[in-house]
Amino acid sequence: MYHAAIAGTGRAVPPTILTNAELEKIVDTSDEWIRTRTGIRERRKAGEGDVLSDYAVEASRQALEAGGLVPKDLDTILVATVTPDQPIPAMACLIQNKLGAKKAAAWDHNAGCSGWLYGLHVADALIQAGKAHNVLLIGAEFLTRLADYTDRATCILFGDGAGATLLKATRSDHGVLATTIRTDGAGASFICMPGAGSVYPPNRPETYEQRLGFIKMMGGETFKVAVRSMTDVCKQVLDESGFAASDVTWLLPHQANDRIITAVGDRLGIPSERCIVNIERYGNTSSATIPIALDEYVREGKIKKGDLILFTAFGAGLTWGAGLVRW
Numbered sequence: 001m002y003h004a005a006i007a008g009t010g011r012a013v014p015p016t017i018l019t020n021a022e023l024e025k026i027v028d029t030s031d032e033w034i035r036t037r038t039g040i041r042e043r044r045k046a047g048e049g050d051v052l053s054d055y056a057v058e059a060s061r062q063a064l065e066a067g068g069l070v071p072k073d074l075d076t077i078l079v080a081t082v083t084p085d086q087p088i089p090a091m092a093c094l095i096q097n098k099l100g101a102k103k104a105a106a107w108d109h110n111a112g113c114s115g116w117l118y119g120l121h122v123a124d125a126l127i128q129a130g131k132a133h134n135v136l137l138i139g140a141e142f143l144t145r146l147a148d149y150t151d152r153a154t155c156i157l158f159g160d161g162a163g164a165t166l167l168k169a170t171r172s173d174h175g176v177l178a179t180t181i182r183t184d185g186a187g188a189s190f191i192c193m194p195g196a197g198s199v200y201p202p203n204r205p206e207t208y209e210q211r212l213g214f215i216k217m218m219g220g221e222t223f224k225v226a227v228r229s230m231t232d233v234c235k236q237v238l239d240e241s242g243f244a245a246s247d248v249t250w251l252l253p254h255q256a257n258d259r260i261i262t263a264v265g266d267r268l269g270i271p272s273e274r275c276i277v278n279i280e281r282y283g284n285t286s287s288a289t290i291p292i293a294l295d296e297y298v299r300e301g302k303i304k305k306g307d308l309i310l311f312t313a314f315g316a317g318l319t320w321g322a323g324l325v326r327w
């Protein structure tokens, strides 16, 4: 039976860096607080005229080239995003057109910061079912566009960027070994943006007046559930595939807070030198954190053939998940 293997990766981030020192001038915060509470030193910020789908296309071209395919080889494009270019149509359709991937069905999904992992689960299932062979999975966000720069508790966290992953059908012992995804909608208010949907449409005055078109988060509550939930699902995928944490070469978690990453690593017994962390340079780019970090480690030659990579993410929904991949 076929399953999915990661055949190529790519990333594109805006050149403009927003440092903690610059945020000190915007909100009542300090570089010291941000670094010690989150691990973030700087993040990327899209320019006024920048369009997210252009960044996603650049990351996708790199992933296709690395994987030896051209856009017309794609049968599926999955885009994980909470910040598409526009609500309708899906950003995946815009990307499909810009790439010229005429044979690919393309759609977006919103699983918050777990979006890339949800996409990995779906792509692997489609490939196993024989419904897809060459899937482009993108995580792309312009989170600074939805960050409230009057709210110091959230605006310091977010950054912009896009990562792409090419998944190919394989019968080899490489690729996706196990995935699991979970949801708890009872925690919907932990991380949310109440406005710009159908309850508070963008064209109603209260959406603007009550600042409903910005991301809101209950940070402390989210932190605790995130650590517990990601640890649980990591253990599940390891158990299901017959591996122990000591077999894992790299833990690649969603980059929301380096204290969360350390806590998950500690609970699993995976030391920090085997945890992939780049939050200090990009902040939280939601669904893009994992594919961006993956691409960095692949291109730097740190990830090698045969490595066992444990992915995990947690985000708005609440959503979370884990995946185990043999490189």
Ligand code: UT7
Binding pocket: 028, 029, 030, 033, 034, 037, 038, 113, 152, 153, 154, 156, 191, 218, 219, 220, 221, 222, 223, 226, 255, 256, 257, 260, 284, 286, 314, 315, 316
């Ligand atoms: O990506 C999706 C999933 N997201 C997450 O997993 C995020 C999880 N949460 C977190 O990463 C952390 O909860 C935060 C980084 C968001 C906040 O860190 P915290 O240690 O939980 O801080 P806190 O919210 O408990 O606030 C502690 C103090 C408060 O002051 P008082 O009440 O103790 O006087 C806040 O007002 O820190 C204050 N504070 C700040 N101070 C300086 C909050 N934000 C800031 C800030 N600068 N930017």
